[in-house]
Amino acid sequence: MRTILVVGGGYAGFYAAWKLEKKLRHDEARVIVVDPRPYMTYQPFLPEVLAGSVEARHAAVSQRRHLKKTKIISGSVVTIDHARRLVTVRPTEGEEYPLAYDTIVVTAGAVTRKFAIPGVAEQAIGLKHVEEAVAIRDQLLTAFDRASTLPPGPRRRRLLTVAFVGGGFSGVEGFGELLSLATTLVKAYPELDPAELSFHLVEARGRILPEVADEPGRWVVRELERRGGQVHLNAQVMSAEDGHVVLSTGVEFDSDLIVWTAGNAANPMVHNHTDLPIDARGLLVVRADLRVGTEDAPIPDAWGGGDDAAVPDLALGNGAATVPNAQHAVRQGKLLARNILADLRGRPAKKYVHRSLGTVATLGLGRGIFEWRGIVIKGLPAWLMHRGYHVLAVPSWERKVRVLAIWLAAAFFGRDIVSLASVQHPRQAFVTAGETKH
Template sequence: MRTILVVGGGYAGFYTAWKLEKKLRRDEARIIVVDPRPYMTYQPFLPEVLAGSVEARHAAVSLRRHLRRTRLIAGSVNRIDHAERTVTVQPVDGEPFPLAYDVIVVTAGAVTRKFAIPGVAEQAIGMKHVEEAVAIRDRLLTSFDRASALPPGPQRQRLLTVTFVGGGFSGVEGFGELLSLATSLLKAYPEIKQTELAFHLVEARGRILPEVTDGPGEWVVRSLERRGGHVHLNTQVQSATGGHVVLSTGEEFDSGLIVWTAGNGANPMVRSHTDLPINDRGLLVVRADLRVGTEAEPVPDAWGAGDDAAVPDLALGHGAVTVPNAQHAVRQGKLLAKNIVASLRGRTPKPYVHHSLGTIATLGLGRGIFQYHRIVITGLLAWFMHRGYHVLAVPSWERKVRVAAIWLTAALFGRDIVSLASVQHPRRAFVTGGDPQEHLQLVREDAATR
């Protein structure tokens, strides 16, 4: 049997393997997926994980639960040598080892794009994975607990100041949802006033949400500012050393929580450690049918999709490539499986063409925005549309039911506002032996290193 190796278990990789299992005969090919995480993150739910509207585990789709005919390797591909049909795998434990294949599917996924800004690497949290979303939520809840015991002053203000860097979909949705959570927490924390909350959204361009037109984008800014948010357009973060944020406008403030959502960058492995063709942005050169290469020079037995592939956008034309979002990654993964099967059976693969279904975003509980061409819907209806779309889009009925159940529970009883930040230090209680003074000292030391 031929071996099909899928590099990466994100949207495109998961759907490729999942559909291959259903379409391939058992004796036709074996499938291997290499990914360091045992799950696929359903990223549109991360803002709601921040807000406690979705349970963290429900935003993660188990690879082993759904890919039952696939060999899963917990590790990362460090290098692709397609000339030899071999990759180098770095497992979570142990030494790197070579892995041979016949057909390769590169869906490694993008990485968080960082800049050489002092303090960002030490202070900021990204928002691409479930662990990061949980950490952001727990950090906010813990900050409320600590701030409520302090008198008004710089330390209390720092704890109640949140900064999001990046005004794309992840940043705006995360900002809106966390602001919604913080506002709702005021009922449980009478010691804290609404005016003490300081939420900053920093965007280098002159607008947020580039996927929507100017009018709706301006409406989102006004909506966030009416709720107490501070939106800084045409502004860059120059420093975040020690949590002290310095903006290019000259404004400075201390921030207890900094969330970095300033876009994605090419995966270093794809950009620098493969003999497959890449473009000047470090993305895999891919044809319309998702085969690697150009129309004149296709690369045999190599396929690519998702955030790390420059897939031609035939719906737009003029040399455009598909934007890195879930709509494209899911559909590319499904078509990729069909095209691989067609290629193995001597048929012609089909080109990828997808016309946008519109743009939809959540801005907090009961608030959202939807745009399809000139049709714009805002407010509660758009929020319901967002939830309806994503509960249908999340893979498997098991996840759909779990998510719908947690939404219903939250509607009846409200959000759960318990912080489990201590789970990041599971041995602390054991080490301190229950001594409250020693416990507090460790908590202070941990806070000082953030």
Template sequence: MRTILVVGGGYAGFYAAWGLERKLRRDEARVIMVDPRPYMTYQPFLPEVLAGSVEARHAAVSQRRHLKKTTIISGTVVRIDHAARAVTIRPAEGPEYLLGYDVIVVTAGAVTRKLAVPGVADQAIGLKHVEEAVAIRDRLLTAFDRAATLPPGPRRRRLLTVTFVGGGFSGVEGFGELLSLAHALVRRYPELDPAELGFHLVEARDRILPEVSDKPGRWVVRSLEKRGAHVHLGAQVRSARDGHVVLSTGAEFDSDLIVWTAGNAANPMVHNHTDLPIDARGMLVVRADLRVGTADAPVPDAWGAGDDAAVPDLAAGDGRATVPNAQHAVRQGKLLARNLIADLRGRRTKEYFHRSLGTVATLGLGRGIFEWKFIVIKGFPAWLMHRGYHVLAVPSWERKVRVLLIWVAAALFGRDIVSLASVQHPRRAFVAGGEPEPVLATADRSGEG
């Protein structure tokens, strides 16, 4: 029986394994998936996890609950030797080992693009995983509690200042949702003045949301600024040492919370530790039918999809690759499963072709933007479209129902504003033995340690 190895359990990998499970005949092949996390993160819900509109666990889809026929290995593939049909796996526990396969599916995803900016590695939090979204939310809630005990001044302003670096979808949606949460919070703290809130969105380009056209993008900027935000376009972060943010425009301010969403970078394993072909950006070279290789030089028994693969965008017709988003990754994962099975059974494969269904983004509770061709919808209707689309798109009826119930509860009773930052240090109260717990220093509130 052939072994199909799926590297990575994100959108493309999860849907590829799910499709293989459903379509493979008994004893036709076995599927193994390797991923360091036991769940697939539904990333479009991360901004709502920030705001408390979606429970953290509801943005995570359990692999073992849904992939009942797949062997799941908790670990990371650190090297692919396709010539030998083997990978090196670094498991969650124990030494590295080799695992052989017959067919490989590379869906390892991308990583957050980091720049060598002083202080960022020590201060910033990313926004690609559920744990990061929870940490950001708890940091903001804890900052409000601490600020309410201080007199007006620089220390209080720093606690109430939030900086997002990166004006793509992840950054703008997270920024808008956290801004909405902050305005809801400040009404419950009579000690604080709403004017003390400082929300900064920093983008190196001269516009945000490159997936939408110029006019809607400018409207989003105006909308955020009307809510008290500071949008810095054409600006780069020069330094963030000790939370003191210095921009290339000359602006400087202290920020207790810095969120880094400045785009994606090639997966280091795909870029540096495989004999499969990659392009100049470090992305896997993939044909339109999702086989690895080119039309003239396909690589046998190797497939790829998702954010780590340069899949030709046939709908655009200009030689570009598909943009790295959930809309493409989900559909590529489903097609990859169908094509791989067709190849196993000697049938023809199909090329990936998908026209965009439009672009929709949340900008905070009751606010959104939708664009499809020449149609632009703003405000509350766009926000409803965003919620409707994603509750339909999240995998499994179980998750759909849970998310809907949370939204109904929030509409009836409002946001839950309890911080659980202490769970990031579960032994502190036990070790303290009833003594007053120390106030966390700025460098110790990252959720690490």
């Protein structure tokens, strides 16, 4: 049998493998997925995981539960030698080993873009994975508990200060949801003054949410500021050493919670460790039908899509590439499966063409914004559209039902505000049990 190797189990990789195993004939080919995580993260839910509106496990779609005919390898592909149809796999446990394939699908995704800013690597946390979202939520809840035991002063202000760096969708949605949680949470702490909350959103450009038009973007800034947030445009983080944040505008503040959402960078493996063609940004060069290569020089048996590939956007034209978001990655994953099957069976592949369904973002409980072809909807209707779209888009009916049940429960009983930060140190209670200090 032919071996189809899928590198990465994110949106594009998961959907490609899922559709392949449903459509492949018996003994036509076998599918292998290599990914360090045993689940696909449904990233649009991460801001709601921050706020407790979605359970962390419900934002993660199990690969083994849904890819029942696919071989799952827990690890990472560290090199691709397509000339020899060989990759090097670094498993989560054990030594690296070579793995042969016949067809490769590169959907390794992008990584969080970082800069050599003092203190960022030591102090900041990303918002790309479920574990990060859970840690951010628990850290905020724990900060409230700690702040409530302190008198007003610098230490208490630091605990109640949050900084988000990056004004794209991930940063704005995360900022809005966490701000919504904090303003609700402070009501449960009579020791704290709501005025002590200090939330900062830092963006290097002169606007946030580049996917929407200028005026809706300005409205989002006004909405966040109306709710107590501080939006710093045309500002860069110069330093974050020991939690002391210094902006290029001269603003300075102390924070124990710095969330880094300043965009994506090329996957280092794709950029540096493959013989497949890449462009100047370090992205995989693919044609409109998602085959690796160009129209004049296609690469046999190599396909790619998602955030690590420069997919031509035929809907826009002018040589533009599709933006790295879930809307494209899901559809590219499905087309990858169809085109690989067509290639195996001697049929022509189809080109990827997808016109945007619009952009929708949550800004906190009951607040959102939607834009499509000049039509802008704000507030509660946009928030309901956001929830409706994503409950339909999340894979599998099992996940849809679980998420919908959590939302309905929260509508009646409110968000859960229990911190489980101690889960990050599970042995501490056992180790210290019985200790007595004199």
